[in-house]
Amino acid sequence: MARRRKGKKRARQPRPVMDRAVYLVARAVSSAVSIFDPDDSAEFASLLARGLAAVDKKHLNRAKDNLRLAFPDWDEQRTDRVARQTFEHLVQLAFEAMQAPHVVTPSTWQQRMDTQGLGPGLKVLSSGRPSILVTGHLGNWEVMGFALGLLGFPLAAVARPLDNPYVNNWVVDVRQRRGLEVVNKGGAVERMQQIIEQGGSVAFIADQNAGDRGLFVPFFGRLASHYKSIGMLAMQNRCPVLCGYAWRLGRRFHFDLGVQDIIEPEEWESQPDPLLYITARYSRAIEAMIRPHPEQYFWMHRRWKSRPRHEKQGKPFPARMREQLLTLPWLDEAEVDRLAADSESLSEATRQGS
Secondary structure, eight states, X not given: OOOOXXXXXXXXXXXXXXXXXXXXHHHHHHHHHXXXXXXXXXXXXXXXXXXXXXXXXXXXXXXXXXXXXXXXXXXXXXXXXXXXXXXXXXXXXXXHHHHHHHHSOTXXXXXHEEEEETHHHHHHHHTTOOOEEEEOSBSOHHHHHHHHHHTTXXXXXXXXXXXXXXXXXXXXXXXXXXXXXXXXXXXXXXXXXXXXXXXXXXXXXXXXXXXXXXXXXXXXXXXXXXXXXXXXXXXXXXXXXXEEEEEEOTTSSOEEEXXXXXXXXXXXXXXXXXXXXXXXXXXXXXXXXXXXXXXXXXXXXXXXXXXXXXXXXXXXXOHHHHHHHHTSTTOOHHHHHHHHHHHHHHHHHHHHHO
């Protein structure tokens, strides 16, 4: 019998009847949720989240493990509390996705969003230059796209198609009616390049694990794999990279939108390794955006899953990697030493396990 190659996902078999049924249920739930006053749905979301956290121990424990890594000084009580708050945030996020088409409109959006922090980013976008917007799974990333579209700055964003084609078409339609072009992850680089050449701006959720071939740069004190495509697009087209956020204020449908950092071409062009510089700097910006509101981050995903080759082989921290990290202006020797020590501990675990 032929064996399935390790790491290859088996293609999902079409299930038209089941998919259609799930879609109809999703539309019914969306209609029901849209009836709620968006400012009063937090209590219901909290109730659902407590039940979800009680059932889904796997993701609750993963969130706790990631929080321990990111915030080693926290006590267990705080770690547990924030991990559970993350579940509440995700349920609230789902509610907001269903309520947004009815709540965020050209006549009401200013009542729901504080956009003062967007000033520097809007200045860049108004210059007419194609730009790359980077964010993470933090706050309500969908709101950022809605807001910029309403302000007259439509974006194209990469998204992996949902397994259910009916739900996927519905979600894509809602996004596109809000001025956000959804680009299928397969072949996204080519389409994004085309949009930039036409003078448009593109957006990426840039905190996903990029696999063994990604570029490893620091994220919360540990090397994490990042996609190279963002930096390469910026370099190829001399685009500024804007790192932005949309935080929920309290428990209401109200958001604080802003830009954490803007990386201009003149800044990376003088660096010895521009790709490393761009990638490490936007990763640093995402970390800085998460720290004030860690309860609004997706700690359940396996951000540090992929590891550098030397760790998987149980080898010492490469001198070349140390030299590269030291070229980053915001890292000093002590910080690089801590990164190296963490990496060495993972290499040692590999050696002991072999």
